[in-house]
Amino acid sequence: MMKELLLLLLAASCCGFQPPVPTTSVNRRHHNSSFSPQRKATATTQLNAAASTGLDAFDYKTQWYPVIWSRDVPLNQPTRVTLFDVNYVVAKTSSGMQQKHHENSEEVTYVAMLDECPHKKVALSEGRITECGGFIQCSYHGWTFDGTDGKCIEIPQTVIAAAAATQQQGDEKGGGAASSDNNMMKRNKRREDGTAIAITEAQGMLWISPFLSPLEALAATSEGRLSPPPRVPEIDMAGYKTQIAIRDFPIDWTVLMENIMDPDHGYFAHSSSGTAPIGFDWYSSDGVDNIMDVKEEMLENGGWKIASSVNAVGKLARYNREVRSFDGTIAKDNSSKRKNKNKTDEAPPKLATTTFVAPSLIYMGRRDNTTATSNFLTAFWVCPVGTGRSRFMSAAVSKAPFTIPRWIVHIQLNNFLDQDTFLLLGQHRAVLKKEAEGHLENDSAATAITTTNNNVRKSTYVYRSPSEKLPVKIGQYFDATLSRVPNRKESLMAWYNRNNYENKLFEPWPNRENVLDRYEQHTKICPDSKDVVNRCDRVMKRSKAVGWALILLKLVVKPQSAVTAATAKATGLLELGSFALGFRSVVSTLSTALCSLVNSFAHRLIQTKPFFGILAALFVSHYIAARIKREFFFKFDDKIHHEDIQYIANNWKDL
Numbered sequence: 001m002m003k004e005l006l007l008l009l010l011a012a013s014c015c016g017f018q019p020p021v022p023t024t025s026v027n028r029r030h031h032n033s034s035f036s037p038q039r040k041a042t043a044t045t046q047l048n049a050a051a052s053t054g055l056d057a058f059d060y061k062t063q064w065y066p067v068i069w070s071r072d073v074p075l076n077q078p079t080r081v082t083l084f085d086v087n088y089v090v091a092k093t094s095s096g097m098q099q100k101h102h103e104n105s106e107e108v109t110y111v112a113m114l115d116e117c118p119h120k121k122v123a124l125s126e127g128r129i130t131e132c133g134g135f136i137q138c139s140y141h142g143w144t145f146d147g148t149d150g151k152c153i154e155i156p157q158t159v160i161a162a163a164a165a166t167q168q169q170g171d172e173k174g175g176g177a178a179s180s181d182n183n184m185m186k187r188n189k190r191r192e193d194g195t196a197i198a199i200t201e202a203q204g205m206l207w208i209s210p211f212l213s214p215l216e217a218l219a220a221t222s223e224g225r226l227s228p229p230p231r232v233p234e235i236d237m238a239g240y241k242t243q244i245a246i247r248d249f250p251i252d253w254t255v256l257m258e259n260i261m262d263p264d265h266g267y268f269a270h271s272s273s274g275t276a277p278i279g280f281d282w283y284s285s286d287g288v289d290n291i292m293d294v295k296e297e298m299l300e301n302g303g304w305k306i307a308s309s310v311n312a313v314g315k316l317a318r319y320n321r322e323v324r325s326f327d328g329t330i331a332k333d334n335s336s337k338r339k340n341k342n343k344t345d346e347a348p349p350k351l352a353t354t355t356f357v358a359p360s361l362i363y364m365g366r367r368d369n370t371t372a373t374s375n376f377l378t379a380f381w382v383c384p385v386g387t388g389r390s391r392f393m394s395a396a397v398s399k400a401p402f403t404i405p406r407w408i409v410h411i412q413l414n415n416f417l418d419q420d421t422f423l424l425l426g427q428h429r430a431v432l433k434k435e436a437e438g439h440l441e442n443d444s445a446a447t448a449i450t451t452t453n454n455n456v457r458k459s460t461y462v463y464r465s466p467s468e469k470l471p472v473k474i475g476q477y478f479d480a481t482l483s484r485v486p487n488r489k490e491s492l493m494a495w496y497n498r499n500n501y502e503n504k505l506f507e508p509w510p511n512r513e514n515v516l517d518r519y520e521q522h523t524k525i526c527p528d529s530k531d532v533v534n535r536c537d538r539v540m541k542r543s544k545a546v547g548w549a550l551i552l553l554k555l556v557v558k559p560q561s562a563v564t565a566a567t568a569k570a571t572g573l574l575e576l577g578s579f580a581l582g583f584r585s586v587v588s589t590l591s592t593a594l595c596s597l598v599n600s601f602a603h604r605l606i607q608t609k610p611f612f613g614i615l616a617a618l619f620v621s622h623y624i625a626a627r628i629k630r631e632f633f634f635k636f637d638d639k640i641h642h643e644d645i646q647y648i649a650n651n652w653k654d655l
Helices: 002-011 045-053 156-172 181-192 214-222 253-260 316-324 328-340 406-421 424-444 456-460 466-484 488-499 527-556 562-581 586-605 608-630 638-651
Strands: 065-069 079-083 086-093 109-114 152-154 198-202 205-209 241-249 293-298 304-311 351-357 361-367 376-386 389-398
Touching (some): 065 079, 065 241, 065 376, 065 389, 253 376, 253 424, 293 466, 389 406, 424 456, 424 488, 456 466, 466 488
Antiparallel strands (some): 065 205, 241 389, 304 351, 351 361
């Protein structure tokens, strides 16, 4: 258990799971239904494979998408999130100042809008949440919106004229009248209103469905046309603790998801955590004794789910240890012994399972072969930020007796993620280029029927491993559905046109620092890590200030003999005593006594042993704080990378 925890903890972040807080009515009224849209007829033979699994019915516009952990959204402060290259603003609001600092209040709700003020298209995420009512206010001209429906409830520049008009109408009718601001807003709402979108909270994650308003989502859910966000079963079970993480990447979200579900890369790309060899291949197949089983399932409302399972034993690791590391004769003998070994009395191995619920959720773990239970699994939520971009969110779900502070495991997690993220650049560029070229071919084809299946991965990748049964299916899913991703083609072709010339990609290869910038990708969007960085700054500044002050004191204060120091101390105490008895002037006695005590303390402080002991403690404090702070900025440079990949030889013997 502890070995598994230490190894898999590298792919998770650490912070006690926060139970969901009540949200708007949309969040509480999801239920299962039997609604299932009819599949569309396939247009070309290219779609035959997709039609057999129902992928032609998958609709990206009728899904929920994870955008941010709810605990990472500050209370009463707009936060920008991005989905399919469009910015949205989400907010955790409370009704009134009395609940301003109570995030667990029953009155806390979540709202989401298009991040655009109708007035002059300024980002609403740069605005504020009003203290009374919890409305979203644009900081440019003060236009204020109700995030639950997008309605503009106030335009400050029209208030005076509206009040005067109301008063005039009241006088003409012989009586006063209430303010007509609301009526005016109703009359003009088609232009002044913002765009509210559906938002819900599930298992500590905020999900949005940007193509539905809150009321439309509520109606679709009630009628069974919209399924709730997918859930990780263990998170809802008693006894499990959840530890969360978040990081943005300049890698296309499709490539990142393929990377997570690639069972073979862990043995090489993650051959080391940076301190010890830990390569793993539990999720791989050897094609002989451990065959991968893959099952697909069509879900209601056109959803799609796929799961793989294989014996959770080391395949390459065992072969490398028992066969490859010896000469041919011994290797042959060992191989024969393994095949003839009677395993009837051995307990069946655990099953390494991977489950993907399209379009965003992946969870994997080693489960009991009989009960299918797991003491530890890792869940991943990938937000399709846009073409060439992704947001990675993960959680370690375990029965561990305790949780580690979130920032501590973020340090190891970032080391883990940096090991292969830069490697994905080549894959990222190749598939985007191929996908763009596929669109160009389809657009120029002299046929009346336009294919919606772009065989990017089938024509780009070379599949050979027996473990790639799952990656092949994932590739088919993307090839069959990516043409229907909102804004995908437009942003993809814009990228292609910027970087392509005569069928050659001239996009500059990004440097490692830009791709692996932990501060921009993680620290700025994780409150826990940002707080640690601020604490480290304070420790470093204070230890430096105290150290220099101590050195200055050492230079200024002259050495004092032990007798003199004792006399000064005694004098100070006597003067304090005389002051208490009232024999001398209050001011004179207090001043003399304090000076004597301070002088005695200063001389004690600059003595050799205390002086260097304090300096050493200050230096160590500064050093530790600096090392911790460094972990939240760019770290994984070329030198560390080349040192890290040397561990591959420990897992797989060179020829």
